[in-house]
Amino acid sequence: MGKVFGYPEFDRQGEKILTTYDNDYRDMLMDIRVQKMKKGEQRIFQKPLEEMAILLLGGKIRLQWEGDEAFVSRKDVFTEGLWCLHVAKGKDVTVAAEEDTQILVQATPNDRDFASRLYSPEDAPWVYVCQDKWKNTAARRVSTVFDYTTAPYSNMVLGEVINDPGNWSGYIPHDHPQPETYYFMFDRPEGFGASFVGDDVFKITHGSFSAIPGGKTHPQACAPGFQMYTCWMIRHLEGNPWVDRVDDPRYTWLLRSDL
DSSP states (O other): OOOOEEOOOOOTTSEEEEEOSSSTTGGGOSEEEEEEEOTTOEEEEOOSSEEEEEEEEEEEEEEEETTEEEEEEESOTTTSOOOEEEEOTTOOEEEEESSSEEEEEEEEEOOOOOOOEEEOTTTSOOEEESTTSGGGTTOEEEEEEEOTTTOTTOSEEEEEEEEOTTOEESOSOEEOSSOEEEEEEESSTTOEEEEEETTEEEEEETTOEEEEOTTOOOOEEEOTTOOEEEEEEEEOBTTBOOOSOEEOTTSGGGGOTTO
């Protein structure tokens, strides 16, 4: 089994590599990278054999694909909803930074062809979950961009979670057979939290990530005083797509409505 947590840095080209098909996180079965772009910079993304999702984390960009064009912006992941372009294999996407920008690019092999789609904040709104449970200590905002229900042609799942300060997410402890990657950001650079992967615990810092093998429980907690953002990305398995979490039976008593 490969590594399950990482603290990558941006290289000189402004690229931060999380998982690839041959690095220490190959078990994720995805290629995931964060790109930092300067105002006026332009990059072309094209995957001959892989579907690709380009998620705006912050900034303003011009997207061009298959003769379409869109100008989209996001102040940051904590105050504004997401924009995400999802394309099939072999589709060229040009990203031009109208201001300093960060994007996340998620990709995985997929032989299927499907229509490209640009997701807006209205397509993937934030929904508060776990309010009025456990004294609101697991209340959080969740946004699902696409999953097996809405995009059965995809081999990936993509979404976002924002923890309220001091709160838990991924709670109760749960697992699933499919590998999952979490990319973390905080509203302040000194923010921190804790990621539980099975029986191991790692310090979450701004820009770190979890690479969670199938079958490992994976809740996480955010320190008081900070908001924590998580981009969650799941890879479907052949013949076994992710459709739901499997709650750890040791903790299902917590789901009682009177708690």
